[in-house]
Amino acid sequence: MKVDRRVTFLLRRIEHDVDREQAILEIVKVLKEKQYAFKDICTVIEKDIIYKIKVLNTIGIGCFLNDEYDSVIPFLEVALRYSxxxxxxxxxxxxxxxxxxxxxxxxxxxxxxxxxxxxxxxxxxxxxxxxxxxxxxx
Incomplete structure (x- = not known):
């Protein structure tokens, strides 16, 4: 599935701490609503994000805090693979x-x-x- 620019934009906002909480909520929402899969988000992070570990941790904990439990450990595991x-x-x-x-x-x-x-x-x-x-x- 091709990810639209909105997801890249949200991930970059998380990366640079610009309206981070709102961006996290929107990422969690697209995951909960199955608009995009975990692997789609990871693909964007791999290609377009510089501070990958920071963003993966932020999304993982954001998922935990917003009851999107299926995505928590997978995001953290990817961060662990990077470092x-x-x-x-x-x-x-x-x-x-x-x-x-x-x-x-x-x-x-x-x-x-x-x-x-x-x-x-x-x-x-x-x-x-x-x-x-x-x-x-x-």
Whole structure:
């Protein structure tokens, strides 16, 4: 499917922090209404966006905050492919997994990635405490 210029325009607004929140809402809307697919948005990001990781993270979290859950992890995974050590992406994936109750998966993911970012380390501690509290007492 060919993506119209409007999507490119919205993605560039996100990239350059121009009416970012409104642009995020419009991107989420086209995804929810199935006007464009995840891969269509990624194609535009690949071809037309300079700060790909920033835009992918922003859209992923925007989808999470606006109940478009099917798109959250895929956008964050693409960001992770561009930069496997990006602390924002690592944190965002761990955070989303935690918020949907996948504590073990979040902790496992964060343990696989060697990231010394303070936010990531704090999130790991919070998840570990949550896992310990959920464990049955023997």
């Amino acid at each position: 496997p050590t990006d602390p924002d992406t690592i944190y965002n994936i761990g955070y989303v997994l935690t918020k949907i109750g996948l504590y073990e998966e979040a902790f496992g993911f964060l343990n696989q990635v060697h990231c010394l970012d303070e936010g990531v380390l704090k999130l790991k501690q919070q998840i570990k405490a949550k896992i310990i509290n959920l464990s049955p007492i023997e």
